[in-house]
Amino acid sequence: MAGILFIISAPSGSGKSTLVSEVRRLVSGLEFSISYTTRAPRGSERDGVEYYFTDKATFERMIADDEFLEYATVFGNHYYGTAVSALDHALAHGNDLLLDIDVQGALQVMQKVPQAISIFILPPAPDVLEKRLRNRSQAEGVADEAEIEKRLSQARTELQQLHRYKYALVNDVLDEAASEMRAIVLEARGEANAQERVLADACRTTHHSERLDMALASFDKP
Structure with missing residues (x-):
């Protein structure tokens, strides 16, 4: 079944991009939505690969023309947004779509597309996140x-x-996190075997696995 929308969110520095790349290697038919942003490229980022880099005037024209599935201002400085055309393109090519978006944008999409499969990725602890950011x-x-x-x-x-x-x-061990996300994708498609369904179900936010609870508790500490 093509046309499933997967929403992926994570704090900056959680290793989300690496994880998504690994899952796309493991699972066929997953199209990655390239977001638009008004911020400047970082490091080796290339236009049309990590993001579509554009200016504020162009972005605001796209907002006025209702061309975004979601958009947000991040850290009060720059726009980020997902074009509606990304979902149309995936559906036309028989693929599912991965949206890599922040929480603010994700909540917008959940409201518009309640059947979307939303996945939150978090690091195992704040000190790990700080190290990755540094x-x-x-x-x-x-x-x-x-x-x-x-x-x-x-x-x-x-x-x-x-x-x-x-x-x-929890994205602590890449292979394990990739296996979990792969299982979630296959379950959403109705293609998961019994073992994969168990793995996916253990990641439901209603499940409260020990690993998830430990990670959340570490962020609650002052």
């Missing part, structure tokens, strides 16, 4: 302590919306 900042040649602290605070805020998602998984 490593990424160093790789990009930027060392901004205020920005790192802001993203850690934003992660805690985003985690408060986790219960709004259908599934949640």
Whole structure:
């Protein structure tokens, strides 16, 4: 069954992009939605690959023309948005669509497309997230302590919306997280075997697995 919409959200630095790339390698027929943004490219990012980079005037014209499935202002500075054409393109080619979007945008899409399969990815602990953010900042040649602290605070805020998602998984070991997400995709398609259904069901936010509860508890600590 083509045309399933998968919403993927995670705090910045959770390893979401690597995980999504691995799942797309494991599962065929998954089209990745490339978001539009008004921020400048970082590091080796290329236009039309990680994002469509555009200016504020063009983005606001697209808003006025109702061309976005969702859009949001992130950190009060830049627009991010998913074009409606991405879902149309996936459906026309017999594929499912992966939306890599923040919580603000995800909640918009959940309201518009309630049958969408929403998945929240979180790191195992805040110290792991901080390390990943620092490593990424160093790789990009930027060392901004205020920005790192802001993203850690934003992660805690985003985690408060986790219960709004259908599934949640902890991205501590890539192979395990990829297997879990693969199982969720196959279950949504009606293609999962018994073992895969058990694996997917264990990731439901209503399940409260021990691993998920431990990760959430670590973010609650001051």
